[in-house]
Amino acid sequence: MDKSSFAKLSTFRKQLHQYPELSGEEKETAKRVLDFFKDIPVDKTIQNLGGTGLAFVFEGKEPGPTSLFRCELDGLPIKEENNIPYLSNNSGKSHVCGHDGHMAIISGLGLKLAEKKPAKGRVVLLFQPAEETGEGAQAVINDKKYETIRADYAFALHNLPRYDMHQIVIKKGAFASASVGMIVKLKGRNSHSAHPEAGNSPALAMSKIIVALERLPDAMKKFTLVTVIHAKLGEINFGTTPGEATVMATLRAYENETRDLLVTYAEKLCGQIAKEYGLEVSFDYTEKFAATHNDPEAWDYGNTAAKKLGLKTKHVRVPFRWSEDFGLFSSSTKTLLFGLGSGKKQPQLHEPHFDFPDELIPTGVDMFWEIIGQLHH
Structure with missing residues (x-):
C-alpha cells in the first residue's frame, strides 16, 4: 500500500x-x-x-x-x-x-x-x-x-x-461460539417488610438460580459456559418485601445445537427452583448469536x-x-x-x-x- x-x-x-x-x-x-x-x-x-x-x-x-x-x-x-x-x-x-x-x-x-x-x-x-x-x-x-x-x-x-x-x-x-442472553423473571408477592410471612419474596430462589445456572455446564458433555451478568431484586423500599426478581445470564457453546440444549436445561432448572418456592417464572431472550x-x-x-x-x-x-x-x-x-x-x-x-x-x-x-x-x- x-x-x-x-x-x-x-x-x-x-x-x-x-x-x-x-x-x-x-x-x-x-x-x-x-x-x-x-x-x-x-x-x-x-x-x-x-x-x-x-x-x-x-x-x-x-x-x-x-x-x-x-x-x-x-x-x-x-x-x-x-x-x-x-x-x-x-x-x-x-x-x-x-x-x-x-x-x-x-x-x-x-x-x-x-x-x-x-x-x-x-x-x-x-x-x-x-x-x-x-x-x-x-x-x-x-x-x-x-x-x-x-x-x-x-x-x-x-x-x-x-x-x-x-x-x-x-x-x-x-x-466463534454461539450465545444468547437469557432473562429470567420471577414473580412472587409483595408484603410489608414488618410482615414478610404475608408475602412471597423471590430472594432465596433468585440466589439459588444465580448459583445453579453458573454450575449447569458441569453437567454438559460438550463445552458450555453460563455467565450471570445482572440480577435485580424488588425495588429500593425499606418498608416492602420484594415481590419480583430478574436474573440475566449469557449462555455460550461452540455449536448452535449445544447452546439450544443448554437453554432447555436452564429453563427446566429455573422452573424447578421457582416451583419449589411457589413463584411464577417467565423467560425472555436477547442478543442471539449463531x-x-x-x-x-x-x-x-x-x-x-x-x-x-x-x-x-x-x-x-x-x-x-x-x-x-x-x-x-x-x-x-x-x-x-x-x-x-x-x-x-x-x-x-x-x-x-x-x-x-x-x-x-x-x-x-x-x-x-x-x-x-x-x-x-
Missing part, C-alpha cells in the same frame, strides 16, 4: 473513531462511509440495508462467483479512557472493539478495486450495522435488497489482542493468502468463546472469519483503553486482496 492510501485510510479511521454510534443508530457513520466512497467507481451502491447498512458492488466483465467482504458499523456503550488526540466525541460511546479499523480495511479494499476491478464475478463490500447486539446480520439477510447481492463466499476478520501484530489466526470449522463456522474451501483461500503474503499464521484448535453475528452468514454461504493479531500488549477488546493499531490496515487489505485475486482474477 502506498503512503498516500495509508494516510487517507488512517485519517478516515481516526475520524470514525471520534464519532462512534451504537448498534442500529449508525446513520452518521454510514454517511461518512458513503462520503469516502463518493470518488470510487462503484457499479452499484445499496443503502439502508438491514437498517443503516451499506453495500458497494464491483462487477467483473466475465461470469463468476460473488464474494462478500464484511465489516461492522457500530461502536459500544463504553466510555473511552485513552490519551489520544482523536478521542471519542460521543459521550459514553466508543470504538474500543476496533470496528473503526475494520471499516478502514474494507474501505482500503474499495481503493484497490477502484484501480483494478474483478475480471470475473463480482465483489461486494458490506458495512453491516448492529454486530454488537447480534441483530445486524439477521436484519441484512432478511432485507429483500440482500437477495440482489447474496454471495457464494463471505469473508470477515476481527483484530485479536494478545496475538502478535499482523499474525493470522485461523481455523477450519467452528471458530456459531461461526469456517467452510473448508473458504478457509483454503484465506490460508493460501496468508502464505503468499508470508504472514505468520496460527492454526488454533479450540474455537473462541466470544460470539460474532457473522455466524448467520455461515448457514447459507461459504464463510471464513479469521483473526488478525493486534499486539501482545494491546488491551483486550471492549476495554476502555483499546485503540485499533493503524499499521494493521495494510495487512487486512492485503489479505482480502489476495483472496479476491484467487476468486476473481
